[in-house]
Amino acid sequence: MFILTDLVNGITIELTDMVNGLGILRAKGAFRMFAKFLRLDSEKQDRIVNAVMKEFAQKGYERASTNEMVKEAGISKGLLFHYFQNKKQLYLFLVDYCYDMVVAEFYKKIDLTEPDFFKRIREAVHIKMEMLTQYPDIFKFMEEAFLEDAAEIKPELEKKKREMTDINMGKFFEGIDYSKFRADVDLKIVLKIITFTFEKMSEEVLYKAKFAPGHEINYAEIRQEAEQYFDVLIKCFYH
Amino acid sequence: MFILTDLVNGITIELTDMVNGLGILRAKGAFRMFAKFLRLDSEKQDRIVNAVMKEFAQKGYERASTNEMVKEAGISKGLLFHYFQNKKQLYLFLVDYCYDMVVAEFYKKIDLTEPDFFKRIREAVHIKMEMLTQYPDIFKFMEEAFLEDAAEIKPELEKKKREMTDINMGKFFEGIDYSKFRADVDLKIVLKIITFTFEKMSEEVLYKAKFAPGHEINYAEIRQEAEQYFDVLIKCFYH
């Protein structure tokens, strides 16, 4: 699922695993400790998730205030800690929660029967841009989450990141027709280079968006830029 | 100087500037406000720099405690602020200070008369690895610095990052013989893809190092891996 994670955050992923199509099965019971929260009616769940996401997205892990969250969500201090034990768990829960939403949505839309590598990537880029427009808050939060540096949560977060990418990579690459690639170079390396290229391209887009006046993303321009890369990569890596 | 910054931190750089070989001269007087500190005997300077770097590297900007720094450095509370005014200036000073050391060292070693792009990159990778071994703390701090997300320092830090990359790009690309590249594709895009590849490769190295047991970096393996990339890139992008 590199196209997803990459446009969101640009993590370096385990290409070896990816290409091999392997993945660790995600611990299904990860949400067990938040069972109380997940039993709430979904209106309240949403209110809480949105309030928490907003605060974390705006201020980052350290500076985010649980006081603000409960104020915004309209619940009491104690209740937040009743559901999530502590700030760290709350954060990690939210990362999972958002990621699950986004991934599920992505795979509903992507056509996994398209065998051409570049066509599939092109579609992924487009889906990604659509979703960015549709759920800007979630993406803002996830982007921050993957950049998050705070010492306290780093180890758990890194583990989570790896789990996520590992799980989804294989699925994305299913059914690709690798016979179109030139045979005189190492295919794994070629795939890595292509992946790297689109990851970095996405990072640039986010980076520019962040510092451009108005912070507006010009999607048409991105598609055009992506086409330039497709052109070079196809000419050089297909035979 | 992308190989340096990239191995350290993987920033997205302005390729247009890079390819044009332009660079803004760095403001020489940037250290004037830390004159008091720089007048100290170097033993004390080092003690302070190391203590501060250690704390920032371990905990990031927000969580790093000036209390811990002075305790570690064996100086008084007031003195730190006497030299650096406040936490933010202290941080930004340290970024500059480390960057200057690293860049100066890098350009002492790199051979800028080598006209072959890949040979020059290969040498840069090797120099980088040498330096990583020699000054692991500085690199750890700089890596964290470039990932740093803290709201308070972000604007200044981003400005600094761009200055740094802009200044050094041109120098690294001086005298490269571009005639060896194939003519049927856009050279700018090709150079971007190559740059992206080595940036991502470096990120992977750091990433693995961080989560490997013992955090040991196997440099022989990295060189070997880099050679695989050189092989593909040369075959596909040279004519």
Add this chain to the structure above:
Amino acid sequence: MFILTDLVNGITIELTDMVNGLGILRAKGAFRMFAKFLRLDSEKQDRIVNAVMKEFAQKGYERASTNEMVKEAGISKGLLFHYFQNKKQLYLFLVDYCYDMVVAEFYKKIDLTEPDFFKRIREAVHIKMEMLTQYPDIFKFMEEAFLEDAAEIKPELEKKKREMTDINMGKFFEGIDYSKFRADVDLKIVLKIITFTFEKMSEEVLYKAKFAPGHEINYAEIRQEAEQYFDVLIKCFYH
């Protein structure tokens, strides 16, 4: 209510407003932001108010230490800020709180049906002295408050002072029989002179009390002194 404010602090008041008998109704909801505090049982409220008042009265706004206050009140650091947000709000709250107590008490005692100006003033002086004896701490605090010079709170404090005097002036002057005053001089100026006289007299009393050994106020003497002023003023300003 000039006799009150004046004995406490000697502010210069807007005689025009005073003579016109106008007054702005005081915003009743001013205490809303301290609702948490006001919901406490009164024993604790008193403990806190007294501790805070003592510290501010002794040291003035700037030098007063919130640390000392919580120590004296036997509450935690955080709690004080939970109730009052910050030092400034705490101070302004206390000014209001004390002022309200004092004013309410004063108007319970003063006879507003007495039409003779000097008789009413005479009673006010006596009431004032009674209250000074009964609540010395509150008066000490308010006196300091009205002299307070600290840059941070000055603007709000001055606004508060004016509000207070404006509101109460009219009430005190209601129903006075001005026909007894001589007609050949400007009545407004005459009333100002009388007001000034008792204000300054009160200032002198406080001033002497402060520097007399033992800080004892001799009320009998003050009454006697006041009578000397009444004698002169009546002879000169009544026809």
Add this chain to the structure above:
Amino acid sequence: MFILTDLVNGITIELTDMVNGLGILRAKGAFRMFAKFLRLDSEKQDRIVNAVMKEFAQKGYERASTNEMVKEAGISKGLLFHYFQNKKQLYLFLVDYCYDMVVAEFYKKIDLTEPDFFKRIREAVHIKMEMLTQYPDIFKFMEEAFLEDAAEIKPELEKKKREMTDINMGKFFEGIDYSKFRADVDLKIVLKIITFTFEKMSEEVLYKAKFAPGHEINYAEIRQEAEQYFDVLIKCFYH
């Protein structure tokens, strides 16, 4: 010298002493402890006095920073403390220093042969206003000084204030022709009332100036207002 102190600061003065024409002789050796400073060439003295005055006037005793003073004066930290021992002494020295300047100037200008009480007061008001225009910084500092509330310096300051007023009162009242006052009331009380009136009037002027937009003092208006008081007071207190 009530007209002076009063326009500056409105202190309550010992009218009994004043009327009796008594005064404690000022301790001539008060400056002995600042002998080192007074031996400096006057250019340097002025530089220091002005820098210190500026900082105290702007920020009040507590918030004034000795760092700012030495920076502004262009001397070293140590030197300031060499001359003045500590902040408190520095402040008290400055109060004396300024007061001496102002009083000397005032008595150079006032005509002590004018026997009419109101004419002399009228002249004093005018001189005062002239001086306010000529030395605004000194007056600003002295005004702040007399309002100053900081616990640490209060006792010494109050003592100084009393000394000052006591010393100068007698001089101002020398040669007044008291026979013009009506004989049926206590003269001491009458003089007190008159003094109070001009003191309070001045306080009002300063007060209004402080909160008027632009903080400009309209001297013509003040003279006119003073004339209204003269009119009433003469009519009522002269026979």
Add this chain to the structure above:
DNA sequence: TATGAATGAGTTTTCATTCAT
């Protein structure tokens, strides 16, 4: 399940004063 008052160690920063040079 839900509340929100209470905690207290923690934070960065300031500043008068000292003292070796």
Add this chain to the structure above:
DNA sequence: TATGAATGAAAACTCATTCAT
């Protein structure tokens, strides 16, 4: 006489977490 680096206690304020109700 003159310097300014060095001190360290003190300041206001924060905030995740607990716990009695």
